Amino acid sequence: MDTDVLVVGAGPTGMTVANELLLAGVRTVLADRLPERSALSRAGGVQSRTLETLDQRGLLDPLLAAGDYPVGTSHFAGLPLPLPTAPRVDPEPDTAAFRPRQPWRSVPQVDLEAYLEEHLAAQGLRIRRDHELVALRQDEDGVTADFADGRTLRARYLVGADGGHSTVRSLLKDEFPGRPGTLTTVAADVRLSGVEGLATHHRSPDGHWAGIFPLGTDGQGRPLRRLAMGGPGRSLPRDVPVTEAELRDGLRAVFGERVQLLELCHARRITNVARQVASYRHGRVFLAGDAAHVHLPLGAQGMNGGIQDAFNLGWKLGAAVRGWAPDGLLDSYHTERHRAGTLVLRNIQAQGLLMDWAGAGDPDVTATREVFAELAELPDVRRHLGGLMSGTAIRYPMPDTAAHPFLGLSVPDLDVLDLDVPDLDLGPARLYELLRSGRGVLLDPQDALAEAAAPWADRVDRTGWGAATAPLLIRPDGYVCWAGAADAPETLRSALTHWFGAPTGR
Ligand SMILES: Cc1cc2nc3c(=O)[nH]c(=O)nc-3n(C[C@H](O)[C@H](O)[C@H](O)COP(=O)(O)OP(=O)(O)OC[C@H]3O[C@@H](n4cnc5c(N)ncnc54)[C@H](O)[C@@H]3O)c2cc1C
Structure with a gap:
């Protein structure tokens, strides 16, 4: 193998996957056909969940310090409604402990790309430019990729993050159901x-x-x-x-x-094209970002969705390469992100219709928009839409569905007072800072789960914090994958095994 993972396409999606793979200690090649970064202006809005994602990797504060990126106002179908960017789950557990969600920001995609490229370069990963993928073959052990200039590269896995006209998707001959643009x-x-x-x-x-x-x-x-x-x-x-x-x-x-x-x-x-691939995984090849879904950039969900695909896939691929991925972990990428993508397409298609953007003046559409505007005055409706579009309401299916309201949701940030993490300064810290290691985190406020979690200590950091709340197990991508009682170590062990693989001893 020339590398563990070949990421094709150095847009926001490809760079985020590459960053996750570096964090997991995986050999990564990031290739792009362009001789230099695109100066084309595209995305301008960065959603709450993406900002959290950046924060969970230590990338948010330096980004916000580097430019003037104002807090923006979101919209749904152009309706003048201020959407809350901080949806809470219902019922609200332990809210006092949690910090408010990040508000939507106006950050041009060109700035974000330049920032991510610089960050990767600082870690020694230089994008291989002038590398246009033209063919790929996969076998039991890996994927062989051919580039336009005759170079060939062999990797254990390949991520197609090569945009809306994805070559990887065409080579896979994946279905791309949906409809073409009509306007x-x-x-x-x-x-x-x-x-x-x-x-x-x-x-x-x-x-x-x-x-x-x-x-x-x-x-x-x-x-x-x-x-x-x-x-x-x-x-x-x-x-x-x-x-x-x-x-x-x-x-x-x-x-x-x-x-x-x-x-x-x-x-x-x-x-207003609207398409999504039927499968995000084809053996050792994965599709992410615009390569997997294309739609109108209504409400700033394209780049944001791609970054979330990448964040979901990165740690799972890292686990597969490092040898601890449990059965089904790589397949959960499709299950989780295909569903999330479908919800985005659905709300965007509804928005396109409600906007009547061709100005056809259909009285039925006008009436629907007016009814919808009334509905959108209701706080619950606003909260629902805000959560949908900001990405903070995505709930991934978890094996134990009976428990906590946060199960399957991205965890909000909170202050962690009591650290038990090797190589970190002891002292007040935030949960999102703990996630920067790219490992799982077990919040264990009663300090009662040390023994149960010890066999996963090489993959999961355990910590306590001052607020009284239920113990939570959080995946490297910030999603709550177990919430239970301190006196229920059995269910914790089963969640640890499900997401982090077999125990390996202390
Ligand atoms: C006007 C406009 C406004 C938008 N506003 C927003 C917004 O506010 N918020 C938002 O979230 N989204 C927005 N979007 C959508 C957003 O720009 C895209 O969703 C985002 O760029 C997708 O990122 P990506 O990394 O998946 O793909 P891309 O950014 O398209 O990157 C793909 C990369 O792959 C490379 N590549 C392609 N083929 C090959 C090949 N064969 N070999 C090697 N490399 C290859 C390309 O050179 C490119 O660098 C907007 C889009 C437009 C057009």
Whole structure:
């Protein structure tokens, strides 16, 4: 083998998988066909769960310190409703102990990619650029990958994180069910005047609409915006260039003379294509990110979903390479992330319909949107939607479904007061800091589970904390996989075996 894992595609998904694999101590090659990082402007919104993920790897504070990334306002189908980014589970257990969730942030994808690439380079992983995968073959022991320039590489596993037009997916001949795009809309990076104090979404009585989101600043510190717009007659073929005149016309249709275009930096047309692969795993080959699902970037869920795929897959592949993955662990990647992807596609398709973005003015759609806007005033509905789109309400199926409300959910952060972790300074710390090792964490507040957990001590760190709450077992990706009573070590052992493999002694 030339390497343990070959990751094809160095977008946000591929770089996150690579980071997880490095953390697990796995030999990794990250290859991309581009000679340099893409400067194409795409994502602008980073969701709560992704920010938590970065925090769980020590990557959030340095990112936020490096740029001006304001807290954004989320939306559903362009409806002007402030979605809570901090959904809680119901009933709320021990809430006093937990820190609030991270709010949605406006971080341009180009900044995030540059940051992740720098972080990987600091750990010695340089992206192999000019490496275009053109063929792959897999056998019992590994995968052989051929690149366009004739180079070949053999790895134990391959991750296809090569985007919406994935070569890996085509080579696997995987089904890509869904539907093609039927409409386009404009997404442009612009400088605007007259937007101060404006809400995010606007619609004119005759069906023209515009969404305006913060997108960081340009080289001279001036605010950039992402402008999305559509309406009657505005769905043009993708290859028709977007012009300044078109943007000015669209702004006028919605805002009159109030909002003016100062500069057009970049623009493209995007479609409402909606597809998801039938299987995220094909033997030793895995699909992640846009390679596995494509849809409109409504509500900032594409890059965020890809990063969550990567975070889910990384530790499992690491466990397989390191030899401790229990049966079914690699398959759980498909089970967990395919379901999560389906929920994203579903809400995006519903949003596309409710937005009536072609401005067709169908009175039934208008009536549905109005009913929906009323529903969205209800706190429970807001909480449901907020959890869905921020990624914090994803609940993975867990073998023991009877227990705690957090079971299967991403754990919120909390202060850990009492550490029992080798090589860490003793003293106050946060749970998310403990997760930075990339290992599992057992919160054992009554200090009663040391003996039960000892045979997994090479894979799971045990710790106590000051708040009185049930003991929780947390996977390396931050999901609660056991919640029980301190006097029930048997169920803990069975959860440890299920997620962390056979006990190996003390
Ligand atoms: C206008 C717009 C706005 C968006 N806004 C948001 C948002 O606010 N929030 C959000 O979450 N998402 C958003 N998205 C979606 C987001 O950009 C994508 O979901 C994200 O880029 C997917 O990341 P990825 O790493 O899976 O794929 P990509 O970013 O596409 O990366 C794939 C990489 O694979 C490489 N590659 C391709 N083929 C090969 C090959 N054969 N061999 C080697 N390398 C290969 C490519 O060069 C590329 O670097 C937006 C998209 C658009 C277009």
